[in-house]
Amino acid sequence: xxxxxxxxxxxxxxxxxxxxxxxxxxxxxxxxxxxxxxxxxxxxxxxxxxxxxxxxxxxxxxxxxxxxxxxxxxxxxxxxxxxxxxxxxxxxxxxxxxxxxxxxxxxxxxxxxxxxxxxxxxxxxxxxxxxxxxxxxxxxxxxxxxxxxxxxxxxxxxxxxxxxxxxxxxxxxxxxxxxxxxxxxxxxxxxxxxxxxxxxxxxxxxxxxxxxxxxxxxxxxxxxxxxxxxxxxxxxxxxxxxx
Numbered sequence: 755x756x757x758x759x760x761x762x763x764x765x766x767x768x769x770x771x772x773x774x775x776x777x778x779x780x781x782x783x784x785x786x787x788x789x790x791x792x793x794x795x796x797x798x799x800x801x802x803x804x805x806x807x808x809x810x811x812x813x814x815x816x817x818x819x820x821x822x823x824x825x826x827x828x829x830x831x832x833x834x835x836x837x838x839x840x841x842x843x844x845x846x847x848x849x850x851x852x853x854x855x856x857x858x859x860x861x862x863x864x865x866x867x868x869x870x871x872x873x874x875x876x877x878x879x880x881x882x883x884x885x886x887x888x889x890x891x892x893x894x895x896x897x898x899x900x901x902x903x904x905x906x907x908x909x910x911x912x913x914x915x916x917x918x919x920x921x922x923x924x925x926x927x928x929x930x931x932x933x934x935x936x937x938x939x940x941x942x943x944x945x946x947x948x949x950x951x952x953x954x955x956x957x958x959x960x961x962x963x964x965x966x967x968x969x970x971x972x973x974x975x976x977x978x979x980x981x982x983x984x985x986x987x988x989x990x991x992x993x994x995x996x997x
Contacts, residue, residue, distance in 0.1 A: 779918045779954045779980070782807065782880040784943040789874050796874035797864040803828070805858035808885045811878035812922040812950065812974060814848035815871035822867050826851045828860035837893035839972050846926040848875075848972045850893065855884035877922060877943045877950050885978035889917050893974040895926060900969075903936050903962035911977040913957045920952040921961025921975040931969045936962030 787798040796813070803809060811833070815822060820838035827833060833851040840847040851865070863878050890911030898905040905923050921939070925931055925947040933949040935941070938958065942950030949963060961975030 786877040792872040814875040816873035826865040889977040898971040905963040907975040917955040932966035
């Protein structure tokens with residue numbers, strides 16, 4: 755009876771909460787490459803990819819023919835081509851690609867074109883874990899303003915805590931505007947005409963960047979669910995035994 759009374763009066767002494775927390779997102783590597791020469795492909799070297807990691811990237815070329823991009827691969831893993839966007843007559847296109855969980859080992863990623871294309875860009879980022887799937891994506895070509903976060907995909911996702919929101923932007927006019935990452939976003943890759951970024955979701959509904967002058971830009975974004983989709987609910991324990 756005394757034991758029962760103790761349980762009723764002070765359940766905190768015998769019951770606890772255990773939660774299964776998802777690992778935090780972190781970037782393993784971010785790489786990029788560019789060639790002005792007309793070519794059937796562009797590759798970017800990577801440090802050997804880790805097994806079960808999410809890889810996401812972007813690619814761009816100097817025509818408005820979005821179908822000119824025929825595929826991306828690292829020799830072991832094939833990447834899904836997602837959003838394709840063109841400049842509507844300005845002679846510039848870009849697209850995103852991803853693989854939710856790569857097999858380890860590859861040391862380069864290649865995107866192919868037919869016919870050949872020039873002014874080829876490629877970026878790739880490896881994250882520290884896999885993804886359960888896409889939670890949203892989008893891309894657009896627009897005359898972006900130089901207001902803070904004025905270079906934007908527009909609303910493409912619903913903010914879901916713990917998701918990874920990744921973005922890329924290209925200076926589709928190749929004017930050389932300075933690009934800085936959007937408010938709250940962390941480092942991806944950055945070079946002339948191209949910048950990428952990512953963050954662990956809280957309240958964002960778009961990938962955003964800030965540019966030094968108003969300009970035609972292409973903004974692309976993808977949101978990924980963490981492994982398992984959502985965090986596991988807490989479990990109650992009694993004297994160390996899960997219930």
